[in-house]
Amino acid sequence: MRGLQKKTLVIMLLMLFVLGTMAGCGTGEQKTGDSSSNVIKIATVTPLSGSQAALGESIKLGAEMAFEERKGELEKLGFKPEFAPQDDQADPKVGVTVANKLLADKDVLAVDGHYNSGVAIPSSEVYAKDNLCMVSPGNTAVEITERKLPNVNRICARDDQQGPFGAMFAARDLKAKTVYIIHDKTTYGQAIAEEFKKQAEKESMTVSGFEGITAGESDFSAVLNQISAAKPDVVYFGGIYPEGSLLIKQMREKGITSKFIGPDGMDDAEVVKIAGDAAIGAYYTSPAADISRTPEGKAWAEKYKAKFGKEPGNWSAYGYDAMNICINGIIKAINDNGGKKPSRQQVSTAVRSLKDVKGIICTVTFDEKGDNLGAMLYLAEFKEAKYPPTVIKEIKAGDLKK
Secondary structure (H helix, E strand, O other): OHHHHHHHHHHHHHHHHHHHHHHHHOOOOOOOOOOOOOEEEEEEEEOOOOOOHHHHHHHHHHHHHHHHHHHHHHHHOOOEEEEEEEEOOOOHHHHHHHHHHHHHOOOEEEEEEOOOHHHHHHHHHHHHOOOOEEEEOOOOOOHHHHOOOOOEEEOOOOHHHHHHHHHHHHHHHOOOOEEEEEEOOOHHHHHHHHHHHHHHHHOOOEEEEEEEOOOOOOOOHHHHHHHHHHOOOEEEEEOOHHHHHHHHHHHHHOOOOOEEEEOHHHOOOHHHHHHHHHHOOOEEEEOOOOHHHOHHHHHHHHHHHHHHOOOOOOOHHHHHHHHHHHHHHHHHHHHHOOOOOOOHHHHHHHHHOOOOEEOOOOEEOEOOOOOEOOOEEEEEEOOOOOOOOEEEEEEEHHHOOO
C-alpha cells in the first residue's frame, strides 16, 4: 500500500511540473519566433566592416531609407516592423553564420542582401531551409538564380549579361584586338572574367593572358610585368575595387597604357581615393549607375543626402528598391493571409509574384528563376578623378545581343 501511495505521489508531482511548465510558456517575455508575435523584421546583410565596408554601408542606408518611409504601412496593419542590419564582412563563413542567426529568428520574414555572390550562394542555401525570402540588391553570379530556389530573387543583371557587355564594348567601341584578363579568384570575380573571355573570343579578340590574383594582395608586379610584355589593347579585371584600384594605379606607374575595364565591383568612390588621377580613362560595367542622372533619381539622391549627410553610392538605390520589394511582398502576403502574420513561405510566394514594380533604378518583374526582367546595364567612364563617373552606354539587360 505504501508503494502504491509513493507511486501516486510521484505521478501527481510530475503532473504539477508539466502544468507549471505549460503555464510558464504562456506568461513572461514572448520568445523569439512565437507565432503570436506581431513583430516583423526585415534584415539587410552586407559587408559593414573590412575593405568593402563603404559599399556595404551605402546599400544598407538605402534599405534603411525605404524601411523608414514605409514602416507605417505595416504598423497600420497591426504589426511592429523592425529593421535588422547585419554584417557579413564579405566573408562566406560569416555570411552563413549570419544566415543561420536570421533563420533562427522566426520574426525575420525577408532579407535585403547580400552584395558578394560568393557570400550569397552558401547563405541562400541556409535561407532555403525555411523559405526565408531573399531579395538581392547586388549579386550578379549566374548561380544565384540558376538553382531555381523559390525564395531567392535579385533585381540586378547577371554576370552572363554584364561580362559580354564589357567585351562587346571593348571590341566594338574601343576597337580592341587583344585583351589580358585578370580575376581575383572569387566566385564573382572569376565567373565574370570567364563570361568576358567567352564573348571576347566571339568578337575575335586575342586573349593574351588569363591570370588570377589573390583578394587582399597589394603588390601586382608579377602579373603587371606579364602585361607590360604582352602590350594588350585592354586589361580586363574581374573583381572588387580594393584590388582593382591598385591594379590601375600600378599599371600607370609602370607605364602600361592599355585601357582598363572592370565590372560592377569597381563601382565605388574608393576607386578615386585609391587610384587618384590614374583612374581617369578607366571603364566599368554595372547594373547600377549615377542615380542623379534623371530628375526622379536626383530628387531621391537629395532626400538621401538630407537624411544621412552624405551622397548615395551607386548601389544605394538598389538597397532601397530591394527593401521596397520585400515590403511589397510582406504586405501582399498579409492581405492574402486575411490580415494575419504570414509565414515565410507565403512571403516568398508573394514576392516572386510581384509584377511591374516601379523602382528608382528599374521596373521589377521576376521570372520563374527569380531574375528581374527589367534589369539594366550601364557602362561608365572616369573622365576625371571624380565619383560617380560618366555613364556613356546603357541598355536593358534582356535586349543585349551577344
